[in-house]
Amino acid sequence: MKNYKPKNRLVAQAYIDGVLDGDRVLLSRAITIIESNLDSDKILAKEIVQSILPSSGKSIRIGITGVPGVGKSTFIEAFGLYLVKQGHKVAILSIDPSSQRTKGSILGDKTRMEELANLEEAYIRPSSSGDTLGGVANKTGETMLLCEAAGYDVILIETVGVGQSETAVHGMTDFFLLLMLSGAGDELQGIKKGIMEMADMLVINKADGDNITNSKIAKRQYQNALHIFPLSESGWSPVVSTASSTNNIGISNVWDEVSKYKTLVEANGYFVKNRNHQQIKWMYNNINEELKQMFYGSKRITSELAQLEKDIVSSEISPVKAALQIIEKFKNSF
Amino acid sequence: MKNYKPKNRLVAQAYIDGVLDGDRVLLSRAITIIESNLDSDKILAKEIVQSILPSSGKSIRIGITGVPGVGKSTFIEAFGLYLVKQGHKVAILSIDPSSQRTKGSILGDKTRMEELANLEEAYIRPSSSGDTLGGVANKTGETMLLCEAAGYDVILIETVGVGQSETAVHGMTDFFLLLMLSGAGDELQGIKKGIMEMADMLVINKADGDNITNSKIAKRQYQNALHIFPLSESGWSPVVSTASSTNNIGISNVWDEVSKYKTLVEANGYFVKNRNHQQIKWMYNNINEELKQMFYGSKRITSELAQLEKDIVSSEISPVKAALQIIEKFKNSF
Numbered sequence: 001m002k003n004y005k006p007k008n009r010l011v012a013q014a015y016i017d018g019v020l021d022g023d024r025v026l027l028s029r030a031i032t033i034i035e036s037n038l039d040s041d042k043i044l045a046k047e048i049v050q051s052i053l054p055s056s057g058k059s060i061r062i063g064i065t066g067v068p069g070v071g072k073s074t075f076i077e078a079f080g081l082y083l084v085k086q087g088h089k090v091a092i093l094s095i096d097p098s099s100q101r102t103k104g105s106i107l108g109d110k111t112r113m114e115e116l117a118n119l120e121e122a123y124i125r126p127s128s129s130g131d132t133l134g135g136v137a138n139k140t141g142e143t144m145l146l147c148e149a150a151g152y153d154v155i156l157i158e159t160v161g162v163g164q165s166e167t168a169v170h171g172m173t174d175f176f177l178l179l180m181l182s183g184a185g186d187e188l189q190g191i192k193k194g195i196m197e198m199a200d201m202l203v204i205n206k207a208d209g210d211n212i213t214n215s216k217i218a219k220r221q222y223q224n225a226l227h228i229f230p231l232s233e234s235g236w237s238p239v240v241s242t243a244s245s246t247n248n249i250g251i252s253n254v255w256d257e258v259s260k261y262k263t264l265v266e267a268n269g270y271f272v273k274n275r276n277h278q279q280i281k282w283m284y285n286n287i288n289e290e291l292k293q294m295f296y297g298s299k300r301i302t303s304e305l306a307q308l309e310k311d312i313v314s315s316e317i318s319p320v321k322a323a324l325q326i327i328e329k330f331k332n333s334f
Numbered sequence: 335m336k337n338y339k340p341k342n343r344l345v346a347q348a349y350i351d352g353v354l355d356g357d358r359v360l361l362s363r364a365i366t367i368i369e370s371n372l373d374s375d376k377i378l379a380k381e382i383v384q385s386i387l388p389s390s391g392k393s394i395r396i397g398i399t400g401v402p403g404v405g406k407s408t409f410i411e412a413f414g415l416y417l418v419k420q421g422h423k424v425a426i427l428s429i430d431p432s433s434q435r436t437k438g439s440i441l442g443d444k445t446r447m448e449e450l451a452n453l454e455e456a457y458i459r460p461s462s463s464g465d466t467l468g469g470v471a472n473k474t475g476e477t478m479l480l481c482e483a484a485g486y487d488v489i490l491i492e493t494v495g496v497g498q499s500e501t502a503v504h505g506m507t508d509f510f511l512l513l514m515l516s517g518a519g520d521e522l523q524g525i526k527k528g529i530m531e532m533a534d535m536l537v538i539n540k541a542d543g544d545n546i547t548n549s550k551i552a553k554r555q556y557q558n559a560l561h562i563f564p565l566s567e568s569g570w571s572p573v574v575s576t577a578s579s580t581n582n583i584g585i586s587n588v589w590d591e592v593s594k595y596k597t598l599v600e601a602n603g604y605f606v607k608n609r610n611h612q613q614i615k616w617m618y619n620n621i622n623e624e625l626k627q628m629f630y631g632s633k634r635i636t637s638e639l640a641q642l643e644k645d646i647v648s649s650e651i652s653p654v655k656a657a658l659q660i661i662e663k664f665k666n667s668f
Contacts, residue, residue, distance in 0.1 A: 049652050053649045053650075056649070138654050141654075142652070145652075196531075196563075222562065224559065228530075228555060230529075230530075276647045280647070282653035283656045283657045286656075286657030286661075287657045308617065309614050313614070318383050320472050321383070322620075323617045323621045324380075327625075334668045
C-alpha cells in the first residue's frame with residue numbers, strides 16, 4: 001500500500017463538502033482516504049473526520065453477525081430493500097480483519113446484493129483491509145461517521161461469526177442482531193462463547209420449506225434460553241424471531257423490534273449513555289493498542305517473550321517474575 | 335502497609351523448606367510475605383515462589399462463584415468436609431478485590447466454616463487485600479502455588495458473583511462451578527453476563543424443604559439452556575445438578591462430576607494445554623497491566639484524559655485523534 005502515490009487528491013474541504021452534500025462519489029473517495037495507510041492520507045483523513053464529526057451520529061447503528069452459511073447477505077439485501085422502501089437511507093459496512101481488499105470475503109462482491117447495490121438510497125462498502133482488528137475497526141468506525149454525515153440514517157455493520165470482530169461491532173452499534181439457523185445445537189459451535197449474550201435480537205433465518213417446523217422449535221428453545229440470561233443494562237429483553245429472507249417473510253418484524261428498542265432506550269437514557277460510553281471506549285482501545293504496539297512491536301521483546309513462554313511451561317520461572325523481568329528491560333530501553 | 339516493619343522474617347530457605355514439608359505455620363507466614371507490599375518482602379516472595387514452583391501444580395483447581403445469599407460458605411464447608419473424608423487435603427482461597435484484610439467479606443470470618451477450619455487437612459485463607467484485581471489475582475495465584483507445594487491436592491478458589499473477579503478465577507482454575515438458586519430468572523440478575531457460559535457445572539443450591547420442586551424445575555430449565563450454548567474447547571458439556579448443603583445432599587455428586595471432567599480432559603490433552611495457556615496468559619496479563627500502569631499512573635495523563643473524554647462526548651475531537659494525540663505526548667515524555 002505504501003508504494004503507490006495517490007493521484008489527484010482534492011483538498012480536505014472538497015471531501016467535507018461532498019460528504020455533507022451526500023455526494024456518493026466524494027463519500028467513496030473520502031472513505032478510500034480513511035482506509036489508506038499513506039502518511040499524507042492519514043493527515044487528510046483526520047481533517048475530514050474531525051470536520052464532519054458534529055454532523056455524524058444521527059442514525060441507528062445495527063450490528064449483524066452469524067456464522068457463514070446463515071444467509072447474511074440475503075438477509076441484509078432483503079432488510080436493506082425493506083428499509084429503503086420505508087424511506088430510509090441505508091449504509092452497509094463490514095468488519096472482517098481476515099478479508100483482503102481484492103477478495104472482500106463478505107461484501108466485496110456487490111453482486112451478492114445486486115438489487116440493493118443498484119439503489120441510490122443504499123450505500124454498500126466492502127470491508128477495509130488491515131493488519132490488526134483495531135486498525136480495521138478504526139476504519140470501519142470512521143467510515144460509519146462519514147456515512148452518517150452523508151445522510152444515511154440506518155447503518156448496518158456486519159461481521160462473520162468468528163474471532164473478536166463481533167465484540168468490535170458490538171462496541172460500535174446500538175443494536176446487535178444475531179442470525180442463526182434451526183437445527184438444535186450442532187451448528188452453534190461455530191459461534192463463539194459470549195456472542196449470544198450480546199444479542200438484542202436473534203433471528204432464525206431460512207425458516208422456509210421443510211425448515212419451518214424446526215425453526216419454530218428453535219425459536220421456542222432460544223426464547224427459553226434467553227429468558228434465563230442476565231438482564232441487559234439497556235433494560236431490553238432480547239427477542240427471538242424467525243425469518244425467510246428469500247421469501248421476504250419476517251423482515252419487517254426485525255425493523256419493528258429495532259424501533260421498539262430505540263424507543264425504549266431513548267426514553268430511559270441508555271441510548272445516549274451507551275453511545276458516549278462507546279466513543280470514550282474507542283479512545284481507550286486505541287490508546288491501549290498503541291501502548292501494546294510500543295512494547296510488542298519490538299523484535300527483541302518478542303523473541304525474549306517466546307523464550308519466557310517456554311520457561312514458564314517448564315516451571316523455570318513464575319509468570320509474575322517473567323513479566324516483571326521483561327518490563328524492567330523495556331523500561332531501561334528508553 | 336508500607337509503614338510497618340516486618341518483625342523476625344526468616345531466610346527464604348526456611349519458608350521454602352517449611353512449605354515443602356507441609357508446615358501450616360510456615361505456609362501461612364510465607365503467604366503473608368506474598369501478600370505484603372513491602373519491597374523487601376517482594377524480593378523474598380519472589381525467591382520463595384521461584385523455588386517451590388517445580389513442586390506446584392499437582393492438584394485440581396476448582397473455581398466457585400455465585401451471588402451473595404446462594405450459600406457459598408455452607409456449600410464449601412460441606413464440600414470441603416466431604417473431600418477431607420475422601421482423603422484429600424483441601425485449600426480454600428478467595429479472590430475478592432473489594433475485601434479489606436480486616437473485613438474479609440467472604441472468608442475472613444472462619445467461623446462461617448467452623449467445622450472445616452478445625453481440620454488439619456483443610457487450609458482456609460481469607461482474601462488478600464489489594465488495590466487492583468490484577469494485584470489480588472497475582473497474590474491468590476501465588477498462594478495457590480504455595481498450597482500445592484505444601485501438599486494440598488484440591489484447591490477451591492471462591493469469588494463473589496460480581497465484577498471481573500470471576501474471569502480472574504476462571505483464568506486460574508481447571509473447573510468452574512456456578513452456584514445458583516431456583517426461582518426462574520429474577521435472582522439471576524446479580525450474575526454478570528458471560529459468567530454462565532464459563533461454568534463447567536451449575537449447582538442449584540438450597541434444594542431442600544419447599545424448594546425441592548422449584549429446584550428440579552430450575553435444573554431442567556438450565557439443562558435446556560446450557561444445551562444450546564456453544565461447546566467448550568475442553569470437550570466437556572456443562573452439567574446441572576441440585577444440592578442441599580445444609581442437609582449434605584448432592585455434595586458427593588459434585589466431586590463425581592469434577593472427577594469425570596478431570597478424566598476426560600487428561601485423556602484429551604486439554605488439562606495440560608489449558609494450564610500452560612493459563613500460565614502464559616498470567617504473564618501477559620501482568621505485562622499489560624504494567625504497561626497500562628506506566629501510562630495511566632501519570633497524573634498529567636489522567637487529567638488530560640478527563641478533558642479528552644469531555645471533548646469526545648461533545649464531538650469536538652474524534653476518539654482516534656484523541657488517542658493519537660495523548661500517545662504522542664506520552665512518547666515525548668521519555
